[in-house]
Amino acid sequence: MTDITPNGIxxxxxxxxxxxxxxxxxxxxxxxxxxxxGTNEFNQAxxxxxxxxxxxxxxxxxxxxxxxxxxIIFYALICLSAPILPIxxxxxxxxxxxxxxxxxTKTAGDLVYEKKEFRLKRIAQKQGRNFLNDAxxxxxxxxxxxxxxxxxxxxxxxxxxxxxxxxxxxxxxxRDMLSRIIYGGQVSIAIGLVGTFTSVLIGIIIGSIxxxxxxxxxxxxxxxxxIMYGLPYILxxxxxxxxxxxxxxxxxxxxxxxxxxxxxxVVRGQVISLKNSDFVEAARSIGASSRRIIFKHxxxxxxxxxxxxxxxxxxxxxxxxxxxxxxxxxxxxxFASWGSLVGxxxxxxxxxxxxxxxxxxxxxxxxxxxxxLGDGLRDALDPKxxxxx
Amino acid sequence: MKKILIAFAIFALALMxxxxxxxxxxxxxxxxxxxxxxxxxxxxSGVPEHRIFFSLFEGLISANPKDASPLPxxxxxxxxxxxxxxxxxxxxxTTWSDGVPITAKTFVDSWLRLLAPETAARYAWFPAMFIKGxxxxxxxxxxxxxxxxxxxxxxxxQMDLVGPLPYVLGALIHYSFGIAPLHVIDKxxxxxxxxGNFVGNGPFVLEKWEPQKQLSAVxxxxxxxxxxxxxERVVYxxxxxxxxxYNMYLNKExxxxxxxxxxxxxxxxxxxxxxxxxxxxxxxxxIQNEKKPFDDPRVRKALSMSINRKxxxxxxxxxxxxxxxxxxxxxxxxxxxxGDAENVEKAKQLLADAGFPGGKGFPEFKILYNTxxxxxxxxxxxxxAWNENLGLKVTLMNQEWKTYLNTRRKGDxxxxxxxxxxxxxxxNTFLDMFVSGxxxxxxxxSNSGFDNLIxxxxxxxxxxxxxxxxxxAEKLFITDDQxxxxxxxxxxxxxxxxxxxxGWYNNTMDWHPTKDIFMK
Numbered sequence: 001m002t003d004i005t006p007n008g009i010x011x012x013x014x015x016x017x018x019x020x021x022x023x024x025x026x027x028x029x030x031x032x033x034x035x036x037x038g039t040n041e042f043n044q045a046x047x048x049x050x051x052x053x054x055x056x057x058x059x060x061x062x063x064x065x066x067x068x069x070x071x072i073i074f075y076a077l078i079c080l081s082a083p084i085l086p087i088x089x090x091x092x093x094x095x096x097x098x099x100x101x102x103x104x105t106k107t108a109g110d111l112v113y114e115k116k117e118f119r120l121k122r123i124a125q126k127q128g129r130n131f132l133n134d135a136x137x138x139x140x141x142x143x144x145x146x147x148x149x150x151x152x153x154x155x156x157x158x159x160x161x162x163x164x165x166x167x168x169x170x171x172x173x174x175r176d177m178l179s180r181i182i183y184g185g186q187v188s189i190a191i192g193l194v195g196t197f198t199s200v201l202i203g204i205i206i207g208s209i210x211x212x213x214x215x216x217x218x219x220x221x222x223x224x225x226x227i228m229y230g231l232p233y234i235l236x237x238x239x240x241x242x243x244x245x246x247x248x249x250x251x252x253x254x255x256x257x258x259x260x261x262x263x264x265x266v267v268r269g270q271v272i273s274l275k276n277s278d279f280v281e282a283a284r285s286i287g288a289s290s291r292r293i294i295f296k297h298x299x300x301x302x303x304x305x306x307x308x309x310x311x312x313x314x315x316x317x318x319x320x321x322x323x324x325x326x327x328x329x330x331x332x333x334x335f336a337s338w339g340s341l342v343g344x345x346x347x348x349x350x351x352x353x354x355x356x357x358x359x360x361x362x363x364x365x366x367x368x369x370x371x372x373l374g375d376g377l378r379d380a381l382d383p384k385x386x387x388x389x
Numbered sequence: 390m391k392k393i394l395i396a397f398a399i400f401a402l403a404l405m406x407x408x409x410x411x412x413x414x415x416x417x418x419x420x421x422x423x424x425x426x427x428x429x430x431x432x433x434s435g436v437p438e439h440r441i442f443f444s445l446f447e448g449l450i451s452a453n454p455k456d457a458s459p460l461p462x463x464x465x466x467x468x469x470x471x472x473x474x475x476x477x478x479x480x481x482x483t484t485w486s487d488g489v490p491i492t493a494k495t496f497v498d499s500w501l502r503l504l505a506p507e508t509a510a511r512y513a514w515f516p517a518m519f520i521k522g523x524x525x526x527x528x529x530x531x532x533x534x535x536x537x538x539x540x541x542x543x544x545x546x547q548m549d550l551v552g553p554l555p556y557v558l559g560a561l562i563h564y565s566f567g568i569a570p571l572h573v574i575d576k577x578x579x580x581x582x583x584x585g586n587f588v589g590n591g592p593f594v595l596e597k598w599e600p601q602k603q604l605s606a607v608x609x610x611x612x613x614x615x616x617x618x619x620x621e622r623v624v625y626x627x628x629x630x631x632x633x634x635y636n637m638y639l640n641k642e643x644x645x646x647x648x649x650x651x652x653x654x655x656x657x658x659x660x661x662x663x664x665x666x667x668x669x670x671x672x673x674x675x676i677q678n679e680k681k682p683f684d685d686p687r688v689r690k691a692l693s694m695s696i697n698r699k700x701x702x703x704x705x706x707x708x709x710x711x712x713x714x715x716x717x718x719x720x721x722x723x724x725x726x727x728g729d730a731e732n733v734e735k736a737k738q739l740l741a742d743a744g745f746p747g748g749k750g751f752p753e754f755k756i757l758y759n760t761x762x763x764x765x766x767x768x769x770x771x772x773x774a775w776n777e778n779l780g781l782k783v784t785l786m787n788q789e790w791k792t793y794l795n796t797r798r799k800g801d802x803x804x805x806x807x808x809x810x811x812x813x814x815x816x817n818t819f820l821d822m823f824v825s826g827x828x829x830x831x832x833x834x835s836n837s838g839f840d841n842l843i844x845x846x847x848x849x850x851x852x853x854x855x856x857x858x859x860x861x862a863e864k865l866f867i868t869d870d871q872x873x874x875x876x877x878x879x880x881x882x883x884x885x886x887x888x889x890x891x892g893w894y895n896n897t898m899d900w901h902p903t904k905d906i907f908m909k
Binding site: 091092093095096098119122123126172173242245246328332333334344347348350351 | 651652655659700704705760762765766768769770772773774784785786787792
């Protein structure tokens with residue numbers, strides 16, 4: 001917002017007044033020009049637009065990013081409200097209901113019956129009959145009776161076991177896939193958030209101090225980062241998990257331990273480039289402490305980059321966790337994460353494809369949304385971006 | 390172009406009968422699991438290697454394909470003396486595939502080579518359990534001469550055992566009691582197992598070995614019983630991936646699939662080719678007996694009684710396993726002593742008696758298992774069962790195989806999954822590892838009554854009295870102390886078309902010597 005109009009003509013000078021120096025004369029120019037607050041020289045209303053508002057405006061124009069944002073909000077709501085949602089327990093094992101396919105309409109009883117019937121027909125077919133013999137019919141009738149009568153007690157309520165419905169099918173222990181995916185999402189997203197938060201926090205502190213102080217400290221810190229960077233991080237995480245045991249907190253910690261390096265480097269670079277700018281000079285000249293300069297003046301100036309970085313880092317963490325769970329090093333039963341669900345489903349994926357499909361789908365949609373949002377944020381926050389809208 | 394095609398078709402047609410005729414002579418193709426570690430009996434330790442060993446070598450004793458019982462091999466006959474402690478074998482006059490005679494000295498030298506500490510044979514501990522002095526030599530406590538085996542003359546071989554171990558004949562089938570052609574090893578060193586250098590004494594002799602591709606063997610013309618060898622060729626295909634192996638069987642690219650992937654099991658079970666039978670092994674959970682509160686038998690019993698084993702075998706493992714309440718699987722002449730069957734109410738009562746009504750105050754503990762889908766499923770089920778039935782908080786921990794074995798041996802666990810496959814057909818192989826202080830006794834079970842009974846049985850000759858002693862030992866171990874929680878007895882799984890192949894039988898060792906297999 002400069003004083004230059006779009007066509008480059010300097011605006012007319014304001015009307016002259018008698019020169020009379022009063023203390024008012026030293027008021028800011030705008031006031032002395034008698035221009036009302038919120039208008040320009042032509043008395044047109046101006047909207048005060050901060051950088052953030054402008055970024056937000058740019059973000060809003062990016063449909064993919066906004067779509068991603070909505071999806072992420074939706075996921076967050078579902079995962080947070082999991083305990084009050086009307087879904088089955090994610091850890092209740094009902095072996096009779098194992099490997100049921102997804103169905104929106106049929107109850108577990110129908111599906112179990114169909115499965116049994118299909119199996120018996122398959123046996124009959126193999127024996128060269130196209131009808132069921134009496135023994136098999138009795139088996140089916142018995143099953144029908146069990147389905148109609150068997151009850152179980154869950155949370156103090158007696159319900160008919162076979163009237164349960166599984167919209168996304170069940171796994172090898174007859175646990176509801178839908179609720180496992182939702183609770184798995186809780187874990188996966190939490191790992192994404194906690195991991196990003198801790199890594200960004202460590203990265204900011206180390207990066208900014210190292211960049212600001214410079215000299216030997218900077219040199220040693222950065223060489224340390226280089227060494228850490230050279231180590232295969234998955235290996236470090238695996239060793240860490242093996243040493244300290246498989247616990248979800250250890251998992252958080254192990255992932256954060258190896259992932260602050262990037263943030264530290266980025267923040268250090270920013271801090272170095274800002275170190276000699278005028279506002280830092282000004283702050284220093286009025287005697288601000290190093291701590292104040294770093295955290296009040298410099299770090300806020302790196303936030304744009306960090307936000308972008310964080311939004312792209314969350315999916316990365318979810319992927320790491322998925323990878324570890326896939327290897328059997330991540331979350332342990334009865335809890336689940338998207339990664340562990342996918343890992344469990346690999347065995348038997350030809351026979352029970354829904355066990356692989358739905359957790360993968362949930363994960364892919366979330367990661368896509370997160371990436372779109374991250375890309376959108378980068379474009380919106382970086383004024384120099386080529387993809388600027 | 391057309392002409393070329395027609396010519397090609399005629400050519401192909403002309404070749405076809407020959408191709409079939411070749412296969413018809415009986416080429417047995419086996420999908421054999423992992424690539425063999427080697428052929429030298431001092432270097433191998435796996436089941437795929439054992440299958441190859443059966444084709445290429447023969448020890449003193451060979452296996453009856455019907456029930457895996459001992460049959461004369463290189464030994465023609467034998468006598469037992471000194472209260473069952475000394476075995477004297479009369480060897481038949483036979484030679485290696487290069488014509489060099491096999492004598493009693495061959496056995497002495499081969500066994501000493503396997504036991505020598507510098508050989509570092511993985512299975513040296515096995516002969517060391519039987520032969521007097523073998524363990525001392527293997528653990529560097531003595532020299533060669535402490536091993537009590539000797540060649541009385543060229544065709545008489547004698548060995549002394551550590552006690553009257555009536556199951557030793559069955560154990561002699563094992564490859565660790567096999568022989569190696571030392572005259573060839575001296576000449577070629579490590580390369581002796583390469584085709585061309587290879588010399589064996591089994592029904593077949595190595596024809597070709599392309600690592601990661603195939604290993605084939607053709608009948609050995611110098612084999613003493615060559616008239617009873619029927620196959621034209623045996624081909625072992627290394628197949629690390631179970632699905633690939635099974636699909637090869639379905640596509641008729643192999644004749645005998647030794648594994649069936651779990652997903653394909655229910656389809657496979659409908660096939661006529663599906664062969665399954667009890668296998669001499671027990672899947673169990675071992676409890677750390679020294680740790681509080683698991684040192685209380687009531688706690689261990691409560692844990693055992695709150696698992697529904699029938700559910701596990703029917704719904705989770707689904708290979709036709711039998712739920713087990715005893716450590717020793719049923720075998721001829723032995724009735725296992727059972728632990729308590731599932732009874733959730735009584736389990737709760739026992740836990741309350743032990744001071745933990747409703748699981749209150751019971752420390753959280755871990756189930757350790759080696760990383761594997763099937764073990765994980767069972768562990769998750771048991772975890773949930775203990776949580777729901779007894780109110781216990783249980784977490785799962787998996788470790789990679791070698792780490793897991795180490796943890797288990799050290800006893801650094803609370804509850805761990807374990808499996809034991811019998812090395813020979815006798816209850817002793819399932820019980821003697823739980824003697825106080827034994828290397829495999831990671832659960833630190835210690836009961837002097839049990840120790841004495843096992844020791845007593847080891848000094849008894851075969852017969853009902855010995856079985857009774859072992860049965861009593863198992864009663865202390867399982868019925869009274871419930872030191873471990875047996876879950877199920879293993880089954881063997883194979884796919885082979887019995888209308889095409891004969892001489893193949895299900896047996897509890899899952900041993901199927903190729904010598905006896907023939908094409909119908």
